Amino acid sequence: MVLDNLETPSxxxxxxxxxxxxxxxxxxxxxxxxxxxxxxxxxxxxxxAHLQLQAGAVxxxxxxxxxxxxxxxxxxxxxxxxxNIIGPAKLERLSRLAKRVHLSVAVDSSQVLQGLGExxxxxxxxxxxxxxxxxxxxxxxVRTPQEAIQLVKEIQTYPNLEFRGLSTFPLKDxxxxxxxxxxxxxRAQGLEVPYISAGSSAGPKIAHQLQGIRGLVAGTYVFxxxxxxxxxxxxxxxxxxxxxxxxxxxxxxxxxxxDAGSKTLSSDFGYxxxxxxxxxxxxxxxxxxxxxxxxxxxxxxxxxxxxxxxxERISVIPNHVCAMMNLHDTVYGVRxxxxxxxxxxxxxxxxx
Amino acid sequence: MVLDNLETPSxxxxxxxxxxxxxxxxxxxxxxxxxxxxxxxxxxxxxxAHLQLQAGAVxxxxxxxxxxxxxxxxxxxxxxxxxNIIGPAKLERLSRLAKRVHLSVAVDSSQVLQGLGExxxxxxxxxxxxxxxxxxxxxxxVRTPQEAIQLVKEIQTYPNLEFRGLSTFPLKDxxxxxxxxxxxxxRAQGLEVPYISAGSSAGPKIAHQLQGIRGLVAGTYVFxxxxxxxxxxxxxxxxxxxxxxxxxxxxxxxxxxxDAGSKTLSSDFGYxxxxxxxxxxxxxxxxxxxxxxxxxxxxxxxxxxxxxxxxERISVIPNHVCAMMNLHDTVYGVRxxxxxxxxxxxxxxxxx
Numbered sequence: 059m060v061l062d063n064l065e066t067p068s069x070x071x072x073x074x075x076x077x078x079x080x081x082x083x084x085x086x087x088x089x090x091x092x093x094x095x096x097x098x099x100x101x102x103x104x105x106x107a108h109l110q111l112q113a114g115a116v117x118x119x120x121x122x123x124x125x126x127x128x129x130x131x132x133x134x135x136x137x138x139x140x141x142n143i144i145g146p147a148k149l150e151r152l153s154r155l156a157k158r159v160h161l162s163v164a165v166d167s168s169q170v171l172q173g174l175g176e177x178x179x180x181x182x183x184x185x186x187x188x189x190x191x192x193x194x195x196x197x198x199x200v201r202t203p204q205e206a207i208q209l210v211k212e213i214q215t216y217p218n219l220e221f222r223g224l225s226t227f228p229l230k231d232x233x234x235x236x237x238x239x240x241x242x243x244x245r246a247q248g249l250e251v252p253y254i255s256a257g258s259s260a261g262p263k264i265a266h267q268l269q270g271i272r273g274l275v276a277g278t279y280v281f282x283x284x285x286x287x288x289x290x291x292x293x294x295x296x297x298x299x300x301x302x303x304x305x306x307x308x309x310x311x312x313x314x315x316x317d318a319g320s321k322t323l324s325s326d327f328g329y330x331x332x333x334x335x336x337x338x339x340x341x342x343x344x345x346x347x348x349x350x351x352x353x354x355x356x357x358x359x360x361x362x363x364x365x366x367x368x369x370e371r372i373s374v375i376p377n378h379v380c381a382m383m384n385l386h387d388t389v390y391g392v393r394x395x396x397x398x399x400x401x402x403x404x405x406x407x408x409x410x
Numbered sequence: 411m412v413l414d415n416l417e418t419p420s421x422x423x424x425x426x427x428x429x430x431x432x433x434x435x436x437x438x439x440x441x442x443x444x445x446x447x448x449x450x451x452x453x454x455x456x457x458x459a460h461l462q463l464q465a466g467a468v469x470x471x472x473x474x475x476x477x478x479x480x481x482x483x484x485x486x487x488x489x490x491x492x493x494n495i496i497g498p499a500k501l502e503r504l505s506r507l508a509k510r511v512h513l514s515v516a517v518d519s520s521q522v523l524q525g526l527g528e529x530x531x532x533x534x535x536x537x538x539x540x541x542x543x544x545x546x547x548x549x550x551x552v553r554t555p556q557e558a559i560q561l562v563k564e565i566q567t568y569p570n571l572e573f574r575g576l577s578t579f580p581l582k583d584x585x586x587x588x589x590x591x592x593x594x595x596x597r598a599q600g601l602e603v604p605y606i607s608a609g610s611s612a613g614p615k616i617a618h619q620l621q622g623i624r625g626l627v628a629g630t631y632v633f634x635x636x637x638x639x640x641x642x643x644x645x646x647x648x649x650x651x652x653x654x655x656x657x658x659x660x661x662x663x664x665x666x667x668x669d670a671g672s673k674t675l676s677s678d679f680g681y682x683x684x685x686x687x688x689x690x691x692x693x694x695x696x697x698x699x700x701x702x703x704x705x706x707x708x709x710x711x712x713x714x715x716x717x718x719x720x721x722e723r724i725s726v727i728p729n730h731v732c733a734m735m736n737l738h739d740t741v742y743g744v745r746x747x748x749x750x751x752x753x754x755x756x757x758x759x760x761x762x
Binding site: 063065066067068099121122141142144145147148166167169170192196197198199201304306307308309310313315317318320321322324325326327349351352353354356367368369380381384385386387406407409410 | 415678
């Protein structure tokens with residue numbers, strides 16, 4: 059199928075650009091001896107996860123069990139679920155995964171650890187534990203190396219839990235001193251830190267400068283987005299995912315309305331400021347998507363030399379690609395003007 | 411199943427509150443002699459659409475063809491697609507719908523009208539046309555009554571298109587004078603306006619005070635949300651939909667992090683201001699959801715007398731319920747502490 063025959067709005071992924079992004083991040087990890095576990099929350103598509111593994115990733119990272127279930131069903135065998143897993147139903151699902159794949163989870167409290175420990179005893183399965191460390195975001199993670207040490211000691215009381223290392227998200231400059239202190243504190247107690255894993259598509263700016271990092275997690279890098287450009291991670295040419303949209307109305311001489319709104323592009327600004335609008339219009343760089351309703355995007359073309367007519371197509375690089383992808387059931391992989399892949403976004407909406 | 415056994419995050423709908431909302435809006439329409447066509451974009455669930463029809467609605471409103479296809483497949487027979495339909499693939503899908511249901515679409519330009527007219531000739535099917543009028547939003551709609559008259563004359567050149575009336579979204583105070591002028595201009599040309607349809611859950615504040623309104627469209631009213639309360643349409647007791655979430659981490663003495671983030675609640679503020687946070691925590695009215703990442707919500711409880719522990723459940727009324735519902739594949743209808751319905755959100759993600 060040629061691109062022109064795709065109905066709009068459609069999410070298209072440039073296969074060459076995506077492959078270049080995959081290879082560049084893998085090359086960075088290889089050069090610095092990092093294990094790479096790409097975070098599949100960005101694409102949620104098993105075939106893309108397999109491309110990342112083929113490029114050299116040692117496994118994948120998921121955020122929710124539901125994502126991991128989809129990826130395990132697609133044959134992926136090394137999965138880190140970077141999340142505190144709580145409650146009997148979720149623990150039972152986790153035990154089923156643990157019997158099929160090499161599984162690790164992140165933990166930051168005794169309550170969560172206890173649930174996991176008792177489940178692995180009961181179900182006789184094995185789970186690796188990363189201690190999630192709060193090195194600045196204050197979202198999850200133990201606050202101090204002492205809390206991490208306490209959790210490691212608790213892990214040792216459960217025969218089927220294995221301490222795999224420390225981890226953090228997102229990796230920041232401040233993460234370095236946190237982990238330095240932690241390494242010292244562990245050493246003082248005669249405890250080993252077998253591994254440090256750090257997450258963020260900004261990893262390549264920092265990770266190799268820090269001591270002790272052995273694993274990297276990154277998600278957005280596979281497609282990048284307007285926010286990635288805004289914070290200096292890449293440029294627009296490396297943005298692999300776009301929304302193809304059609305002008306459906308012309309409310310004034312300078313305004314046009316497209317068939318992509320918040321249910322297509324998402325209202326998520328990512329790292330963009332409000333005033334920058336809801337995405338970057340590739341064909342009209344001076345255009346500003348100033349408002350989204352659910353199925354309409356309102357665009358101001360007053361800064362452009364011409365304004366598209368009703369029926370004309372444009373393409374939009376989203377502010378936050380992870381939020382955008384999660385709205386869609388189908389994504390099209392394209393090379394030049396041809397559709398070469400039609401993907402189910404199989405882990406879309408797996409919030410449990 | 412009891413509510414306590416539902417995994418989190420889950421969207422729950424209070425069946426009694428929803429039914430009350432459905433009946434109250436229908437009662438308003440009945441009292442004023444308005445046809446009511448609820449907009450299903452809010453719930454996207456066929457069974458709820460049927461409840462709205464059973465209460466007295468004459469048909470439903472959809473935004474995209476994909477939504478209408480789902481609703482037609484569920485047996486619904488009067489559908490207004492409030493959208494400019496463009497392009498051969500979409501027109502072919504529309505023709506298939508037109509042969510099965512009493513179908514109307516909104517139009518605001520000659521280009522769109524021409525596509526519809528030629529398609530109905532070719533496919534020998536019949537479609538009703540509402541002329542979409544821009545009475546203030548500047549998103550879609552003809553700008554002047556003269557443009558509407560021009561389109562009506564063009565409709566008359568296509569034997570299978572039927573002019574059903576004028577319509578607008580959203581209904582505002584200014585809509586009244588727009589339609590008054592339009593009625594005069596049509597009369598002066600010897601043309602009849604058979605019907606005026608107006609959309610918005612705020613309709614009951616205005617519609618009955620305006621001349622000529624015969625049909626009402628509203629979506630959000632079925633569940634309402636925090637934005638509806640903010641703009642004075644209802645109160646919190648009428649908000650029927652909530653997200654049930656679990657505290658998964660306690661980053662500090664006053665902060666807690668839940669397992670619901672932007673992929674569960676959506677980043678859409680609706681009519682809320684940024685500073686108000688990403689939803690209303692029912693059990694902790696003073697709490698503030700100050701940040702969402704994709705699968706985590708960060709909540710500040712410093713204004714509350716206690717802070718929930720890891721494992722405790724809370725429920726959140728979303729800022730914009732339509733955006734939130736569209737993220738979920740399954741929604742649970744509850745009465746008191748029992749789950750009485752498990753619904754597929756069958757028209758979720760139907761952006762085409």
